[in-house]
Amino acid sequence: MHKRAVTATLAAVFISSAILSGCTTTAGPAAKPAERTTTANTEETSATSASKDPTTEETTSSETNEPSIEETTKQTTIDPDFGNIDATGRTQYDANLKIGTISQYGELLTVEGEEEITFQNYSKDSWKTVCLRDYNPSNLKEEFGSKMEEYHTAITEVTQGDKTLKFKEAEDPSIVTVTLDRAVKPGKEGKIRVKFTLKVPEGAARQSYSLVDGQSIDDIVICLGPFLPTIPVYENGDWAKGAYFAFGECFYTKCADYKVHVEVPADYEVCATGADFKNNDGSYDFIASNVRDFSLLTGKNLNYLEGDANGVAVKVWYYEGQDYAKEAAENTMLPLSVNAVKVFSDYFGDYAYDDLDVVMCSFAYGGMESPGFIRINDDYIKPSEGEDEEAGHNLHHLTESLVHEIGHEWFYSAVGNDQYNEAWLDEGFATFAEYLYRVQTGDDDEITQNQGKIWCDTWHALCGGIKIDLSYDDYVNDKTAGLQTPAEYKYTYCVYSGGASFLYDLRELMGEDDFRELMRDWYKSNSGKEVTTKLFLQAVSDRIGSDNAKDLFSTYFSAVNYLVH
Known part of the structure; x- marks a missing residue:
């Protein structure tokens, strides 16, 4: 996560570092595409406007440091061992989600979900229980406590085979302990099914929705940070149980394989972790191998510009109709993102995924990282009401937040x-x-x-x-x-x-x-x-x-x- 300093006095004294702090889509580390049809001159950035209207006109930037608009097609490689737990040892999450709607602004939006989790006991201990991290109730409690009366786990049922399992949440409701019907011995596999119901509030949290420019409920944008119930790391005889807190991270998971089916209201677009496939009925399927978590953004009229960073497809998403957002994506965010991927690939080593999605939405902090999926506070790109000084202030925060989150793709997402x-x-x-x-x-x-x-x-x-x-x-x-x-x-x-x-x-x-x-x-x-x-x-x-x-x-x-x- 990238944070801005809340206290103006501290920020004034320590301008550079007082604003720093950090909270992305595809196959995981080392899963590089064999071939791409996207090409770009090494001195230029290519960009594609992924409009739903196929008649969109092509334009070309006059400046060499701005992206040119041209048709491109991205080919995504899926890890051949995806879903093969015997070969990879990675936990598999096979989830189905149904995202609801709201009838009035301010009410909780509901997401119904079910997932099958196949896991391998990599420890020397026999697992009679397994821990699930369920961040939805803690998201409500920590970030919207004044509005919420109860904070129960989003999990409604856990089964192992035909047996319904007992589960109990801790004082921190993000920590849920499930008692297995059959213990999983070292080196063996286990499988459970989890049903859950997310309650998503309006706001600017990891799991929240907002209205574009405060308009009608038809202009809703829903952003869900790490939100699927997942199994944390097991080490030193216990599960990772760091308490959830709003202004930092408690996440600690191993890389896993995700297959997620998402049903959304009519005309919604979805951007999420992994290779995406849109079905004829308007639903989406995402496949992501060797990633630490899964995040998504959805809503109507979402669009993106795409560029190429040494074979990595970089997409910057914006809301169609917001000219200032498209301008920021084209002139600042896309070239900056492409360049940062190139710089860090050259310095640290190759970027670990096939692509990178950068989304703009309401968020209380500067940005939030996820493997191949980066969330940036959209306040940074909104037109300034004051003088040029404020615009420069926002550009400074946008630049360092974006670069910070892209740096996390190497350190957190991959390592x-x-x-x-x-x-x-x-x-x-x-x-x-x-x-x-x-x-x-x-x-x-x-x-x-x-x-x-x-x-x-x-x-x-x-x-x-x-x-x-x-x-x-x-x-x-x-x-x-x-x-x-x-x-x-x-x-x-x-x-x-x-x-x-x-x-x-x-x-x-x-x-x-x-x-x-x-x-x-x-x-x-x-x-x-x-x-x-x-x-x-x-x-x-x-x-x-x-x-x-x-x-x-x-x-x-x-x-x-x-x-x-």
Whole structure:
């Protein structure tokens, strides 16, 4: 997730890093298309307007840094081992969704769902219970508590074969424990069916709907972040049970295969994780292999522009009829997205998916990441009521939010981590990626030149130098003497600013060439896997020696992680 600072005073003092924070569609890591019919000059960006009207006129931009409009066709590769749990070991989610409508603005929208989950016990323990993470009730409770009276799990029934299973939600209703009828032993497979009913509120949360420009209910846009009941990581004898919170992430899942059938009201378009197939009855099917979660956007009159980034199809979605949104997509968001994918592919290693969907919708923070699917706050592209200064302010936030979320495609989506207990491993990396993008594209302004000091000063001034590898609970409960920074800001400035500050200092210590080689090796070795702080520090120590890294490690990390030898 990418966040803007809520407190104007803090943002004014620490302009660069105080606004940072981070919350996308296709086959997963290493699943690259064998061939594409889309072609583009390496110095230009191609874009396709995916209008429902086949008579749409072609236009070509006069500027070389703007996308040209031309007809393209994308060919998507499906992992040949998709759905073969014996070959991949990946959990399989086979879901059916039916998205409802509202009769008046403000009422809860209903999504009915059912999914079959096939999973493999990869641990040494026999699983008599399995945990499901169901984020819908926590989304209601944490982000709309004043409007909601009850927060029950969205799950209505769980079965194993012909047996109905007992399940119980924790104090945090996103944590649901299911008692199996038959235990699943190590190395064996299990299968359950889950029925659920989502209640989606109006607003700007991970699961919410809004009206385009505040118009009629016919102009509804529904965005659902990670929302399907999923099985979290099992390690150290228990399931990942980090509590849901609104301004950060608690997600920790292994890569899985998704097959999702979506029924929507007439004339709705759907953009979602995975290769998409539209059926004659107006429903959609999505297939995504080796991804950590599933997200979607749906509504009427959705359209997109498409560009090519070294074989990756990049789509920026907007609402047809909003000229300013199409203009922002064409002139800013598409070329920026294409360029960021190219820059990070060159620096870290190839982008892990076939395509990238960027959607604009109502959101309380700057943006939100998901494998191959990025959500950006549409406030950034709305016409400014004031002077040009406000427009420039929004463009600045749009640029860094978009680059930050695209950075997450490498760190969180491909290289996974426990976002509740070690958030710096993706948020710190994605924040540092913003700086790398500016450097790699020749942006040498004053902020770029002083970025390391800005991050470090922010971390020390607002967090007292608290270690960056702590859990969300640790930041909430921190009692550093004299530190009045609220828990939200401690979390943000430690894992975002502190994490990026560490990587900046590490780059200074190692030198650009060795640091880049480290990052490429880290990405290549761990794409599709889950990593820890200790594992990363071990990789650094192996490259430069533990004695050389000791002082830097002790500054930023808890001793349990940096004493790796």
